[in-house]
Amino acid sequence: MTVLAPQCRTRIKFCGLTREEDVDAAVAAGADALGFVLWPGSKRAIDERRLAELGVRVPAFVTRVGLFVDPSPALVARCSPHLDLLQFHGDETPEACEAAGRPWIKALRMREGLDLPAAAEAYGDARALLLDAYRPGVPGGTGDTFDWSRIPASLTKPVILAGGLTLDNVDAAIAAVGPFAVDVSGGIEAAPGIKDAARMAAFLDAVRRADERRSR
Numbered sequence: 001m002t003v004l005a006p007q008c009r010t011r012i013k014f015c016g017l018t019r020e021e022d023v024d025a026a027v028a029a030g031a032d033a034l035g036f037v038l039w040p041g042s043k044r045a046i047d048e049r050r051l052a053e054l055g056v057r058v059p060a061f062v063t064r065v066g067l068f069v070d071p072s073p074a075l076v077a078r079c080s081p082h083l084d085l086l087q088f089h090g091d092e093t094p095e096a097c098e099a100a101g102r103p104w105i106k107a108l109r110m111r112e113g114l115d116l117p118a119a120a121e122a123y124g125d126a127r128a129l130l131l132d133a134y135r136p137g138v139p140g141g142t143g144d145t146f147d148w149s150r151i152p153a154s155l156t157k158p159v160i161l162a163g164g165l166t167l168d169n170v171d172a173a174i175a176a177v178g179p180f181a182v183d184v185s186g187g188i189e190a191a192p193g194i195k196d197a198a199r200m201a202a203f204l205d206a207v208r209r210a211d212e213r214r215s216r
């Protein structure tokens with residue numbers, strides 16, 4: 001049974017970083033977590049050598065998240081020394097996620113008919129569930145949103161809301177869902193894998209403003 005801590009502020013993860021200057025800007029802006037895509041099929045993919053180079057720039061208390069899509073155990077093992085948390089974004093079973101032996105979160109794509117409470121139960125050892133839009137044949141990073149009203153209020157896992165979040169909709173997303181965290185990739189980019197420092201800072205401001213409004 002997961003005990004959900006009371007919400008104080010919405011945590012923020014920026015995903016798909018590939019450049020030193022973007023890591024530095026994200027940390028300076030105040031991101032809680034930085035995501036590195038280790039799935040070679042992505043336009044934002046980096047390999048383990050780049051992961052080591054970028055990961056070492058991330059200070060303590062900022063979480064380094066490795067994004068995998070149905071990875072081999074060997075890839076996860078090679079990347080793990082440079083990561084604090086694993087994000088499984090494919091069709092990994094709960095057993096495969098747990099077998100990595102590291103803290104992990106599970107991404108669930110909101111395809112029609114997905115039973116979220118049952119999935120939360122099945123992935124009971126996950127530290128959180130990341131909810132992303134579903135587009136057939138694409139594991140994620142689509143920039144698509146989904147119908148946030150499909151998320152039940154009483155999930156037994158912290159929710160990380162993802163999928164097409166931007167400066168313009170993150171306020172409404174937080175008001176509608178009240179997630180533990182938000183995760184954004186395309187919405188803070190100038191081009192795939194190239195983050196925009198001004199958009200990152202503005203996204204953070206928008207989340208803080210949304211939190212203020214919620215606390216009133």
Ligand SMILES: O=C(O)c1ccccc1N[C@@H]1O[C@H](COP(=O)(O)O)[C@@H](O)[C@H]1O
Pocket residue numbers: 015016035037039042043044067069089130132139140141142143144162163164165183184185186187
């Ligand atoms: O970013 C990718 O290329 C990617 C590839 C495969 C799986 C997930 C991927 N990204 C993650 O998708 C969500 C939503 O991204 P967006 O904000 O809609 O662009 C997020 O968790 C990304 O990290």
